[in-house]
Amino acid sequence: MAASTPHPEADTDSVQAGPISLGIDIGGTKIEGVAIDGDKRLLACHRIPTRKGNQAVHDDTVTLIHHLLDPVGLNRGPVTVGLGIPGRVDANHGIVDDAVNLGIRHMALGPAVAKTTGLPVRVENDVNIAALGAASQADNTLIAPGTTPHSEAARDQARRSASEPGRDGPRALPDQGDHVVAFINLGTGLAAGIIREGRIEHGASGAIGEIGHISVDAHQFPCKCGQCGCLETVASGAAVETLWPGIAHPLPDLIAQASKGNQHAKEVQDIIGHGIALAVQIVALAIDPAVIILGGGMSKTGQPLLDLVTEHLNKSAACSHFIASLRLPDRLRLAPADLPIAAIGAALAGRMDADSRPSELIGKEIAS
Numbered sequence: 151m152a153a154s155t156p157h158p159e160a161d162t163d164s165v166q167a168g169p170i171s172l173g174i175d176i177g178g179t180k181i182e183g184v185a186i187d188g189d190k191r192l193l194a195c196h197r198i199p200t201r202k203g204n205q206a207v208h209d210d211t212v213t214l215i216h217h218l219l220d221p222v223g224l225n226r227g228p229v230t231v232g233l234g235i236p237g238r239v240d241a242n243h244g245i246v247d248d249a250v251n252l253g254i255r256h257m258a259l260g261p262a263v264a265k266t267t268g269l270p271v272r273v274e275n276d277v278n279i280a281a282l283g284a285a286s287q288a289d290n291t292l293i294a295p296g297t298t299p300h301s302e303a304a305r306d307q308a309r310r311s312a313s314e315p316g317r318d319g320p321r322a323l324p325d326q327g328d329h330v331v332a333f334i335n336l337g338t339g340l341a342a343g344i345i346r347e348g349r350i351e352h353g354a355s356g357a358i359g360e361i362g363h364i365s366v367d368a369h370q371f372p373c374k375c376g377q378c379g380c381l382e383t384v385a386s387g388a389a390v391e392t393l394w395p396g397i398a399h400p401l402p403d404l405i406a407q408a409s410k411g412n413q414h415a416k417e418v419q420d421i422i423g424h425g426i427a428l429a430v431q432i433v434a435l436a437i438d439p440a441v442i443i444l445g446g447g448m449s450k451t452g453q454p455l456l457d458l459v460t461e462h463l464n465k466s467a468a469c470s471h472f473i474a475s476l477r478l479p480d481r482l483r484l485a486p487a488d489l490p491i492a493a494i495g496a497a498l499a500g501r502m503d504a505d506s507r508p509s510e511l512i513g514k515e516i517a518s
């Protein structure tokens with residue numbers, strides 16, 4: 151077990167308010183957890199290495215829950231738990247299938263953790279919780295005492311932020327209809343999460359946002375899903391590793407080499423930039439979100455990635471008045487690199503509808 155590592159943003163000096171929400175992001179290499187209070191202040195943060203298999207994932211999740219509750223102290227109110235995990239997730243029943251990197255073929259994760267801890271548990275796909283966490287940041291609604299994602303103050307703040315002038319003039323963000331945020335996860339693979347009015351969209355089968363397997367790229371590289379030309383083959387961490395191999399952090403290196411005039415780097419950078427811009431256009435045209443957040447490991451490249459995608463979006467806009475009118479670059483944001491947004495999103499998901507779940511996902515009292 152790793153030592154307690156309070157996050158720099160953790161608000162450890164204030165008195166906690168309201169119910170405690172624990173959020174745990176179960177990843178392939180680490181399990182990261184946070185505790186936030188009713189005012190959405192970050193109270194504690196822990197991280198432990200991942201062990202594989204159903205039993206290990208259950209045991210480590212429960213251990214992390216107890217570690218997170220320790221520093222929160224005895225004055226806590228009701229506690230909810232949100233878990234994020236890769237694979238196919240049945241959020242209604244807390245069941246995960248095919249979390250390959252975790253060695254899980256099938257697991258009733260939610261019911262198992264609820265039974266052991268006595269706490270209400272919600273399980274969501276990892277991209278969805280990252281989307282929820284990033285969206286809460288885009289709305290400036292986390293760690294802002296007295297503000298909630300659904301409050302009028304938060305909505306007003308989001309609208310004011312959206313209407314601030316961009317580099318190229320006023321932002322063209324919608325001021326009508328639902329408030330929708332899209333999160334494009336540029337991780338090993340490519341997928342999107344959609345947040346509407348502060349809630350995760352799931353679709354009919356849970357496959358919403360699986361844009362990585364839309365087969366539209368002209369290079370027709372083979373994809374692990376069986377198709378050729380999937381967006382994921384040109385717009386993901388795995389794509390960059392394949393097309394620009396042998397470097398620990400290939401995207402920053404690729405962009406740096408291209409800027410120095412390396413012709414091959416320029417060609418590969420064009421493929422990647424075009425692919426991500428295509429992903430942004432697909433999300434924008436299908437969902438029409440007010441904000442599109444680029445997250446996942448590739449987003450840690452920072453401004454150079456944003457500049458690359460913007461360059462390719464502008465290329466499309468240059469030959470299409472329709473695309474230009476959407477002002478897509480103005481909707482783009484980078485996910486914050488200094489916050490555990492997936493764990494934060496898991497905490498926010500965990501507190502939603504905690505009282506209206508199947509009995510196997512509702513705990514009683516935590517064993518103390």
Ligand SMILES: [Zn+2]
Nearest residue numbers: 363373375380
């Ligand atoms: Zn595919």
